[in-house]
Amino acid sequence: MTDVRVLIVGGGLAGCTVAKMLEDEGRGGDVLIVDRDPQAPYDRPPLTKAFLGPKDRMVQSPPWAPADVPWLADCAVAVDLLARAVQLASGRVLRAQTLVLAAGSLARDLPGRDNRVLTLRTVSDALRVREIRSGGAGCFLVEGAGPLGMELASTLADDGASVTVVDPASAPMERLLGGALATEVASWAAEAGVRLRLDTKVVHAVPVGDRHAVEAVFSDGEAEAFDCMITAVGSVPAPMMLHGSRGAVGAAVVDDMRRLVDVDGSHFEGVFAVGDLAFHRDADRSLVRSESWTAAKNDGEAVGRQILGLPAAAEAVPYFWTRQFGRMVQVLGAIPLGAEVVPIAVVPKTGGMLYQASIDGSTVGFVGVNAQRLVAMLQMQGGAVAEWVAPEV
Incomplete structure (x- = not known):
């Protein structure tokens, strides 16, 4: 020992x-x-x-x-x-x-997936996906419409791949955004040529050929072949x-x-x-x-x-960010399902938007889309999210 x-x-x-x-x-x-x-x-x-x-x-x-x-x-x-x-x-x-x-x-593995179905959690995982893409794979299925799955889809689509994202949720990034901004996020994906299949899931992934190709059988009864399938459903x-x-x-x-x-x-x-x-x-x-x-x-x-024996610092407000489809999305606070999310400021220079989320009239969080300066101004206020005052553009 x-x-x-x-x-x-x-x-x-x-x-x-x-x-x-x-x-x-x-x-x-x-x-x-x-x-x-x-x-x-x-x-x-x-x-x-x-x-x-x-x-x-x-x-x-x-x-x-x-x-x-x-x-x-x-x-x-x-x-x-x-x-x-x-x-x-x-x-x-x-x-x-x-x-x-x-x-x-x-990375979370789902039942019925063999080693043909990839995950992305480590450098080795990332290099494996890159090798498959550079080897000619052009049609990808990404399982999971959370931040990880949407970032994967964005990167692959930007490289010219055909990408489908499947998720049983009704809205992309539902856990992060509380179901809000679903139309906006879906439109970003559509602009990039990414197809979203929401309210459905993969029931089986059947091997096709001798590489990483699979035929995905969906819960709505449809089936479709893909050169590569990547599961991105959390950890x-x-x-x-x-x-x-x-x-x-x-x-x-x-x-x-x-x-x-x-x-x-x-x-x-x-x-x-x-x-x-x-x-x-x-x-x-x-x-x-x-x-x-x-x-x-x-x-x-x-x-x-x-x-080190130092005094405790004040607990920071929860913060999460994701960059996808040419947009920086920042979330301050925790936005539960059912929260009312409304736009409160437009950023002319970036075309961005700042949204405020509330429950029963009490502020629970903010979402910035290409609004980094406004998000930074909010963070500088300190204290509880409910006490923050929306900054002026």
Whole structure:
């Protein structure tokens, strides 16, 4: 067993943010990062937007990565949370004074899909899609009309591919936008030649030929052949056996301080969970994950401050962005289904628009489309979204 002062399981944005904060304070030598991806660290947003471009754009070291923190390419398979001991796939066991679980997530696989159906979560995934496209595949089916699927569709269509997006939801990016702006997003896709098949799903993906071609059978009874099918329906937490005082813990549930919580509600001393791996309870006490670049960054900073003994910073308003079909879409706050979303400002220079979302007259969020300056002005106000005042153009 090897002892480590600060062990970070996961070399993505959340884990690296913790490591870099410690490194910047002269404590990089206390840290060891373990990650299953031999190509980490890299930023994930470029994967869906730049996978048809140069490889170095996807794998260049991001500014949030530590420069000299030791790194171990291995996979954590089990964790004794009381002893803060991590068993690795190689057989090694590491024990930490402070343990940060930041293993992230894996692409969600759906039943009835074999290895012909691709996912896009890592650099290796992105390079595989690029290889298939450069090899002559011209007709793609993207399963999932969330931000990831729509970004994939946008990039492929911009490269001249024929793209169909299928989703059982009634509106594209329904979870992100609460079902609002469905007409606008659909029109962006149509302008790019992307076909949306909403309110339906793929029931079977039948292999055709000897490469990646499939015949997709849809829930409405229709069937269609595609050169390549990519599933982009979200993610699941990275698998890891967590053991606490009463046996298996299950999900990595955290409190407001990102401390891992035991089944009895107490927290494990010196154990944190951050990023896509971590669940927290919302206002209804339901378990949710915050799967965004900004949430991962905020988690890492919160834990880094605790390890360094710094006072906690104010919690940031949830923020998500996606770039697709020539538009930058930014979402501030959380927009539930049924929210009233209305335009409140036009940006003449960019043709952009700022929207305000409300429930029962109370503001719950804003959406900017090519309205980066107005979104930045909103963020500068601080405090709760409900108290924000819409900026003037």
